[in-house]
Amino acid sequence: MTAINTRDPLPPDGMPGCALPGTALAGVLPGINACVHCGFCLQACPTYLNLEDENDSPRGRIFLMRSLLEGTISPDDQSVHEHIDRCLGCRACEPVCPSGVPYGQLLEATRATLLESRRIPHVARLILAVFARPWALRPAMFFSRILAATPIPTLMSGMRGRIGFAMAMLASTGRSIERSPYRASGTGERGTVASLRGCVMEGLFTQTNRATERVLTMNDYTVVEARGQQCCGALHAHAGDLETARKLARRNIAAFDGSGASFVAVNAAGCGAAMKEYGHLLRDDAEWHERAESFSARVRDVSELLAAAGPKPGGSMPITVTYDAPCHLQHAQRITQAPYAVLAAIPGLELIPLHDSDQCCGSAGIYNLIEPETSDAVLAPKLANIRAAGAPFVATGNPGCLMQIGAGLVRDGIGARSIHPVDLLDASYAALGQ
Amino acid sequence: MQKPPVAERLADIVGEKHVLSRQSELLVYNSDGLPGYRRQPRLAVFPGTREETIKVVRVLAADGLPFVPRGAGTGLSGGALADDVVLLGLHRLKKIISLDVANMRATVEPGVVNLRLNRHVAPHGLLYAPDPSSEAACTIGGNVAENAGGPHCLKYGVTLNHVLAITALLPDGEVVELGSATGERDGYDLRGAFIGSEGCFGVALDVTVKLTPRPETVRTLLADFMSVDEAARVTSAVIASGIVPAALEFMDGPTIRVVEDSVYAAGYPRDAEAILLIELDGLRAGVDADLETVRAICLGGGARAVKVAKDDAERMKLWQGRKKAFGAMGRLAPHLIVQDAVIPRTQLPAILKRIHAISEKYGVVVCNVFHAGDGNLHPNIAYSADDPAESERVHKAMTEIMTACIEVGGSITGEHGVGLDKMGYMESIFTANSLNAMCELRGAFDPDRRSNPGKVVPIHSCREWHGVASARAPRPLSAEPSHPAVA
Amino acid sequence: MTTESIARTIRDASAARTPLRVCGRSTWLDAGRPVRAKQTLSLQGDNGVVSYVPGDLTLTVRAGTSLAEIERATAEHDQWLPLDPYGSSDGTIGATVSTASAGPLASGFGLPRDLVLGMEFVSGRGEVIRCGGKVVKNVAGFDLTRLLTGSWGTLGVITEVTLRLYARPKVDRTFVVKLSGNGRDAAFLGGFLAARLGPFAFEVFSATAVRLLGLGDRAVCLIRFGGNEAGVAGQLAALTALATPEEVDANLWTRVRQLERDADCVIRISGPPSAFADGLDDILGDDIPSTMTWMSPVRGLVRLVVRKSSGPNAVSDVIIGNESGGDHSGHVICEKLPTEVWRQVPSAVSDPLSQRIKRVFDSNDLLNPGILG
Structure with a gap:
C-alpha cells in the first residue's frame, strides 16, 4: 500500500476566498480543518450539556469559526459573540478529540479576531486591565485581602448576582487549614526551581505560595526567586487580548531566564497551561519564539515536581478529602495522577471519590463574573456531588476553581471548604515536628 | 384572524431559547457527521419533554410543514440534514x-x-x-x-x-x-x-x-500481519471455524499509523500492514478454549505475533484506538470519504485485493478499518477537496469500490444508513418494485412524506409520486455528489 | 414452480377477486383463524437450496424447503439453522418465517426475526419484491423483511428466504432438573437465570407435559448446553452447584416439539420474566389433566396447550381465565383455537397503522383473508 504522507498544513489564509485574511483566526485554519465533525466532543462540553444547543459546543463553535472564515457569518453578528463568549475554555474537548483539534488555540484566535469588531465587556475589561498592571494589581489584591479578612464578604455573599458571588469568592479565600510554622529543609539536589507567584495566587492565596516554596524545599528542590515576573497572561489570551498576553509572556520569560532556574513551578493550573503554551503564543515572533519554546519546556505544575520526588510523606493528618480535577490541569496539561500522589503522601488522609470530578466547575478564569448564569448552571451539579461526597475538604489546584467552588460552598451553606493540595501537604509536613 | 408565525407558536411550547431562527445560529445544524453535505434548515426546534415533542409535531402537522428529526448529529449518511425545512432536535429528551x-x-x-x-x-x-x-x-x-x-x-x-x-x-x-x-x-x-x-x-x-x-470473561487479542491478504484470510478462517467472537475488527497499515499518532494511540505495531482485534467473551472455561483455537488460526495464517490484553485497562486502550480511528483520519487531510459496504465474508480477501488495485489505479490512499467479522467494510479516503483533479479521482475510486462490493452480492450500507449519501446506489441493489414497496410502506406511517423528506428512497422510485415529483421538478439526483467530502 | 408463476397466480386471483389460502406443506393449517378462501396457493413444490456458501454462514432457500431439508444440507458442513418450531421438521421455512414460529432454541438464538437476513415475496398485487440481502448486516432501505416475518402471509407470499446459520457446537448436551414443587423452585430458577450461563434452551414443564415426555410425574426443567467441551463442562459445573441435573438424550427435544400434535388449543402468554418466576408455583401447580403448561423463562413466555380430548369448555376456561388473570401485564397470543372461541379473541392487526400497511401490500384482501382477524 502506498505510504501515506501527512499533508503539509495549509498556508495561513489557505482557504479559497477567505473572508478574514490576515487575522489570528485565519492563522489557525489547519486546526479548524482537522475537525471531521464527528461529535465526540459534545458530551465532554459543559456548556453543551447545560445549554443543549450545538452553537454552545466545541463542534458547533468550530463550525462558527469556519463560517466566519468562509464569510457566511459576519464577525459583528451578535449571536457568534454570544456563543464564543459562553465557552468556558475548559478544553475538556481536547483529550477526547481523535483528530487532535487544538481547540484552546482556536478559541483564543477567534476571540482575538472578534475583539476587533467589538470591545470586551466592561467588567472583563476592568479586570484584565488591573491584572496586566502590577501597580494596579497590588493595591487591588491588598484591598481584596483586607476585605477577605473581615466578615464583610461573608455577610454580603448572600446577595444575589455578581456582587454576591464575588463576595462569596473572597470569603472562601479566607478559609484554609490550620498549621503551625515549621522550618522546611531538604538537600536541594533535585535542581533549582523558581515559582510563579501569579496575580491571584499571590494576592489572595499568599499562604499557598509560601506553602509551595516550603514543600518544594522539603522535596529536595532549591527554590530561587524570579524577579520581575508578572501575571502569566492566561486571562488575556482566553479573552482574545493576545497582544497583552504576548507582552506579559515576554516579560515572564525574561524574568525566569534571569533567575537561572531549571524548572518553573506553577501552582495555578490555568497559569501553568498558559505558560506551557508560550511557544505557540509567540510562534510568529522571530526574536522570542525559540526562547519561548525552551521556556515552556521547563514549566511544571507543582504536583508534577512533587510526584517526581515521591513526594516525601508528611506527618499524620486524619482528615477526609475529596479531589476535584481542574480543567487546565487534566485537559490542557493532561496531568491526572500527580495530584493524587501529593494527597497520598499524607498519612491518615482519607480520599473520597468525587462523582464527575473531571467535569468543569464553571470558574474558567473570569467567566463566572461575565457569564454568571451559565457559570452557575455548570457549578450546580459540582456542588451537589461535593455535598454527596460529604468530605469537609475539596482539594483542587487552581485559584479559579478554589474560589468558584469555595464561593458555591459558602453561598449554599455546604460544610466543606476548597483547598489547594499543596496546603494540605504543607500542613502534613508541619505536623511532622509535633 | 391570522395565525402567528410558526416560530412563535413553537416558542410558546418549548421556550424561546429552544427555537432557532437566526440564520447565523442555524449554520451549525447544516451538517451531521458527514459535513461534505450541507443543508440549511429553515428553523430548528428543540423540545425538552415528551409532551412538548407531541405538541411541536402537531403544530407542524397542522401547518403541513415537513421536518427532520435529529439526535446528536453523528450520523454518517447525511440523514439528519434539513433542506430548508424544520429541524426537530430530540437531544434534550435525555431521561x-x-x-x-x-x-x-x-x-x-x-x-x-x-x-x-x-x-x-x-x-x-x-x-x-x-x-x-x-x-x-x-x-x-x-x-x-x-x-x-x-x-x-x-x-x-x-x-x-x-x-x-x-x-x-x-x-x-x-x-x-x-x-x-x-x-x-x-x-x-x-x-x-x-x-x-x-x-x-x-x-x-x-x-x-x-x-x-456482562460476560463473565472477556479476552481481547491483537494479531498483527505483514500482509493485508493474510489478515483477510484469517478473518474468513475464524468465521468459518464456527467460533462467534464478540468482535472481529480489521485495521490496515495506514489506519494503524494514524491512530498511533492520535491521543488514542493504543500500542498497535506501527510497521504492521494489518491488525485484527478479536474479542471473545462468555464463561471463562469456554472462552479460554476458543482463545487457543483463534490464536492457532492466526499464527497458522501468518500472524507475526498474537498478543492478549492482560487487563481491562489494556483492553480498553486497544478498543479506544479502534473506535476513534475514524475521527483520527482528520490528521491525514482536510477531507474524508467514508463508506459502509457489506460483503459476504468469504469474499473479504478478494475484495481487499480489488480495493488495493483500485486505489493504485486512481493514485489514492484507502484506509481500511472495519467490522471484518460481519464483512462490513469501511473504506475511507482522506484527500483535499480543494484539488478538483484529486477529488474526481477519489470519487471515481470510491464508486468503483462500491460497485465491486455490489457485484459480489453485498449491500451498500451495513450500519450508517442510506440517508442522502447512498440514495444513488439504491437502484443498483433494489428493483423498481422493491423501492416502490418501501415508498408505500413509508406512506402507511407518513402519508404526506413530511418526516425527513427526500431521504433513503429516491423520490422518482415512488410510483404514486411520480407525476407530482416531475411536476415539481426536484433537483435531479445526479446533482448530488455521489460521494461527499467530509471537511 | 417459480416466483414468476406464483406472481402470475396471484395476479390472476387478483383480477378474479379470488382470495387465496397460502400454504407450504399444509401441516400447520389448523393454526390461526379460519381463512375465508376457497383456492389454495401451495408452495410445497417450490423447494431447494438457491445458494449456500458455508464459509459465509448464510443460506438462501426457496420458501417451500422443509426444515428437515435445511437440516440435511447444513449438517454436511457441520452447520445448522437453530430454529425448532413446535410441530415437526416437515414444515417449510416459508411457513415458519411467515408465522414467526420458534421453539425452545429461541432462548439461545432468538426468534425468526433475528435469523432472517432477506427475502423475496410476492405482494397481493402480484409484484415481486426483494428486501434485505444475503449479508449478515444490512440497513439498506426500509425493513420489509421484519414486516413480512410473522405477517402470516397477509402482506405477501414469501417465495425465498436468506438465513443466518451457525456452526454446530462441538458438544451439545441436554439435562433435566426435577423440581421439588415445595416453593424452592423459584429460588433455583432465579439462581439459574442469575448465573447467566447462556443455555441454548431452557424450558420448564408442568407435570402433565412431563408425563407425556415420560420423565416422571413432577415438573422439570430441561436445559440444553452447547459449545466447546470446556465451555459446556463449565456450564454443567455451574448448574450442578444449583441443582442435581441428569443428562438425557437430545432426542427429547424432538418429542417436546411434538407435544402439541393433537392439541386444539395452543396459546402463548408473554410477560416480563420476573412475573413468571414469581408465579412459578401457581403456573406449574395448575395441573389440569389434558392441559400442558410449559414456560421459557428467558423469553418470558408460557405455553398453554389443551389437548383435543378435553372439549371446548376447557379451552374457553383457559382463555378467559388467563385474560382476567390479575396484574399480568403481558400479552396472550393465540395460535390454535376452536373456531367458536376465535370470535372472542380481539385481532392484533386491527389498529389503523396495521390496517394501512395491509392496504399497501394487499389492498384487495386477497392473501389469507381473516387469518389475523
Missing part, C-alpha cells in the same frame, strides 16, 4: 425513564446518549450491546433510526435485536405503541419496520431496550 434489572430492560427517551445508558446500567452487571463507534456521543433515538451496529454486533446483533418496544409519534401527531415492553406479542412487527427507518416514519418518544448480562 432514563426506568431500569428493570430483574428483567434486564430499560426504557429511555430518544436523546439518551448510548454510552450514558451503558454507564447507568453497568453497576448492575448489565450492558446495552449495540456499540457504534460514536457511542460516546450518539443517541438511542438515532441508533433506532439508523438500526446502528458496532464492533460487538458480530455476536450480539444490531439495534434491531435489542429493542423491545418503541412509543412512536407519527408525523401526523398520532402516538402509537410498537412492539411491547412487557413481552412478545403478535401482529405485524411494526417495531421491526420502524427500526432503521431513518426518521422517515416519525420519531421515537421512548424506547425500551433489552439489556445483556
Whole structure:
C-alpha cells in the first residue's frame, strides 16, 4: 500500500476566498480543518450539556469559526459573540478529540479576531486591565485581602448576582487549614526551581505560595526567586487580548531566564497551561519564539515536581478529602495522577471519590463574573456531588476553581471548604515536628 | 384572524431559547457527521419533554410543514440534514425513564446518549450491546433510526435485536405503541419496520431496550500481519471455524499509523500492514478454549505475533484506538470519504485485493478499518477537496469500490444508513418494485412524506409520486455528489 | 414452480377477486383463524437450496424447503439453522418465517426475526419484491423483511428466504432438573437465570407435559448446553452447584416439539420474566389433566396447550381465565383455537397503522383473508 504522507498544513489564509485574511483566526485554519465533525466532543462540553444547543459546543463553535472564515457569518453578528463568549475554555474537548483539534488555540484566535469588531465587556475589561498592571494589581489584591479578612464578604455573599458571588469568592479565600510554622529543609539536589507567584495566587492565596516554596524545599528542590515576573497572561489570551498576553509572556520569560532556574513551578493550573503554551503564543515572533519554546519546556505544575520526588510523606493528618480535577490541569496539561500522589503522601488522609470530578466547575478564569448564569448552571451539579461526597475538604489546584467552588460552598451553606493540595501537604509536613 | 408565525407558536411550547431562527445560529445544524453535505434548515426546534415533542409535531402537522428529526448529529449518511425545512432536535429528551434489572430492560427517551445508558446500567452487571463507534456521543433515538451496529454486533446483533418496544409519534401527531415492553406479542412487527427507518416514519418518544448480562470473561487479542491478504484470510478462517467472537475488527497499515499518532494511540505495531482485534467473551472455561483455537488460526495464517490484553485497562486502550480511528483520519487531510459496504465474508480477501488495485489505479490512499467479522467494510479516503483533479479521482475510486462490493452480492450500507449519501446506489441493489414497496410502506406511517423528506428512497422510485415529483421538478439526483467530502 | 408463476397466480386471483389460502406443506393449517378462501396457493413444490456458501454462514432457500431439508444440507458442513418450531421438521421455512414460529432454541438464538437476513415475496398485487440481502448486516432501505416475518402471509407470499446459520457446537448436551414443587423452585430458577450461563434452551414443564415426555410425574426443567467441551463442562459445573441435573438424550427435544400434535388449543402468554418466576408455583401447580403448561423463562413466555380430548369448555376456561388473570401485564397470543372461541379473541392487526400497511401490500384482501382477524 502506498505510504501515506501527512499533508503539509495549509498556508495561513489557505482557504479559497477567505473572508478574514490576515487575522489570528485565519492563522489557525489547519486546526479548524482537522475537525471531521464527528461529535465526540459534545458530551465532554459543559456548556453543551447545560445549554443543549450545538452553537454552545466545541463542534458547533468550530463550525462558527469556519463560517466566519468562509464569510457566511459576519464577525459583528451578535449571536457568534454570544456563543464564543459562553465557552468556558475548559478544553475538556481536547483529550477526547481523535483528530487532535487544538481547540484552546482556536478559541483564543477567534476571540482575538472578534475583539476587533467589538470591545470586551466592561467588567472583563476592568479586570484584565488591573491584572496586566502590577501597580494596579497590588493595591487591588491588598484591598481584596483586607476585605477577605473581615466578615464583610461573608455577610454580603448572600446577595444575589455578581456582587454576591464575588463576595462569596473572597470569603472562601479566607478559609484554609490550620498549621503551625515549621522550618522546611531538604538537600536541594533535585535542581533549582523558581515559582510563579501569579496575580491571584499571590494576592489572595499568599499562604499557598509560601506553602509551595516550603514543600518544594522539603522535596529536595532549591527554590530561587524570579524577579520581575508578572501575571502569566492566561486571562488575556482566553479573552482574545493576545497582544497583552504576548507582552506579559515576554516579560515572564525574561524574568525566569534571569533567575537561572531549571524548572518553573506553577501552582495555578490555568497559569501553568498558559505558560506551557508560550511557544505557540509567540510562534510568529522571530526574536522570542525559540526562547519561548525552551521556556515552556521547563514549566511544571507543582504536583508534577512533587510526584517526581515521591513526594516525601508528611506527618499524620486524619482528615477526609475529596479531589476535584481542574480543567487546565487534566485537559490542557493532561496531568491526572500527580495530584493524587501529593494527597497520598499524607498519612491518615482519607480520599473520597468525587462523582464527575473531571467535569468543569464553571470558574474558567473570569467567566463566572461575565457569564454568571451559565457559570452557575455548570457549578450546580459540582456542588451537589461535593455535598454527596460529604468530605469537609475539596482539594483542587487552581485559584479559579478554589474560589468558584469555595464561593458555591459558602453561598449554599455546604460544610466543606476548597483547598489547594499543596496546603494540605504543607500542613502534613508541619505536623511532622509535633 | 391570522395565525402567528410558526416560530412563535413553537416558542410558546418549548421556550424561546429552544427555537432557532437566526440564520447565523442555524449554520451549525447544516451538517451531521458527514459535513461534505450541507443543508440549511429553515428553523430548528428543540423540545425538552415528551409532551412538548407531541405538541411541536402537531403544530407542524397542522401547518403541513415537513421536518427532520435529529439526535446528536453523528450520523454518517447525511440523514439528519434539513433542506430548508424544520429541524426537530430530540437531544434534550435525555431521561432514563426506568431500569428493570430483574428483567434486564430499560426504557429511555430518544436523546439518551448510548454510552450514558451503558454507564447507568453497568453497576448492575448489565450492558446495552449495540456499540457504534460514536457511542460516546450518539443517541438511542438515532441508533433506532439508523438500526446502528458496532464492533460487538458480530455476536450480539444490531439495534434491531435489542429493542423491545418503541412509543412512536407519527408525523401526523398520532402516538402509537410498537412492539411491547412487557413481552412478545403478535401482529405485524411494526417495531421491526420502524427500526432503521431513518426518521422517515416519525420519531421515537421512548424506547425500551433489552439489556445483556456482562460476560463473565472477556479476552481481547491483537494479531498483527505483514500482509493485508493474510489478515483477510484469517478473518474468513475464524468465521468459518464456527467460533462467534464478540468482535472481529480489521485495521490496515495506514489506519494503524494514524491512530498511533492520535491521543488514542493504543500500542498497535506501527510497521504492521494489518491488525485484527478479536474479542471473545462468555464463561471463562469456554472462552479460554476458543482463545487457543483463534490464536492457532492466526499464527497458522501468518500472524507475526498474537498478543492478549492482560487487563481491562489494556483492553480498553486497544478498543479506544479502534473506535476513534475514524475521527483520527482528520490528521491525514482536510477531507474524508467514508463508506459502509457489506460483503459476504468469504469474499473479504478478494475484495481487499480489488480495493488495493483500485486505489493504485486512481493514485489514492484507502484506509481500511472495519467490522471484518460481519464483512462490513469501511473504506475511507482522506484527500483535499480543494484539488478538483484529486477529488474526481477519489470519487471515481470510491464508486468503483462500491460497485465491486455490489457485484459480489453485498449491500451498500451495513450500519450508517442510506440517508442522502447512498440514495444513488439504491437502484443498483433494489428493483423498481422493491423501492416502490418501501415508498408505500413509508406512506402507511407518513402519508404526506413530511418526516425527513427526500431521504433513503429516491423520490422518482415512488410510483404514486411520480407525476407530482416531475411536476415539481426536484433537483435531479445526479446533482448530488455521489460521494461527499467530509471537511 | 417459480416466483414468476406464483406472481402470475396471484395476479390472476387478483383480477378474479379470488382470495387465496397460502400454504407450504399444509401441516400447520389448523393454526390461526379460519381463512375465508376457497383456492389454495401451495408452495410445497417450490423447494431447494438457491445458494449456500458455508464459509459465509448464510443460506438462501426457496420458501417451500422443509426444515428437515435445511437440516440435511447444513449438517454436511457441520452447520445448522437453530430454529425448532413446535410441530415437526416437515414444515417449510416459508411457513415458519411467515408465522414467526420458534421453539425452545429461541432462548439461545432468538426468534425468526433475528435469523432472517432477506427475502423475496410476492405482494397481493402480484409484484415481486426483494428486501434485505444475503449479508449478515444490512440497513439498506426500509425493513420489509421484519414486516413480512410473522405477517402470516397477509402482506405477501414469501417465495425465498436468506438465513443466518451457525456452526454446530462441538458438544451439545441436554439435562433435566426435577423440581421439588415445595416453593424452592423459584429460588433455583432465579439462581439459574442469575448465573447467566447462556443455555441454548431452557424450558420448564408442568407435570402433565412431563408425563407425556415420560420423565416422571413432577415438573422439570430441561436445559440444553452447547459449545466447546470446556465451555459446556463449565456450564454443567455451574448448574450442578444449583441443582442435581441428569443428562438425557437430545432426542427429547424432538418429542417436546411434538407435544402439541393433537392439541386444539395452543396459546402463548408473554410477560416480563420476573412475573413468571414469581408465579412459578401457581403456573406449574395448575395441573389440569389434558392441559400442558410449559414456560421459557428467558423469553418470558408460557405455553398453554389443551389437548383435543378435553372439549371446548376447557379451552374457553383457559382463555378467559388467563385474560382476567390479575396484574399480568403481558400479552396472550393465540395460535390454535376452536373456531367458536376465535370470535372472542380481539385481532392484533386491527389498529389503523396495521390496517394501512395491509392496504399497501394487499389492498384487495386477497392473501389469507381473516387469518389475523
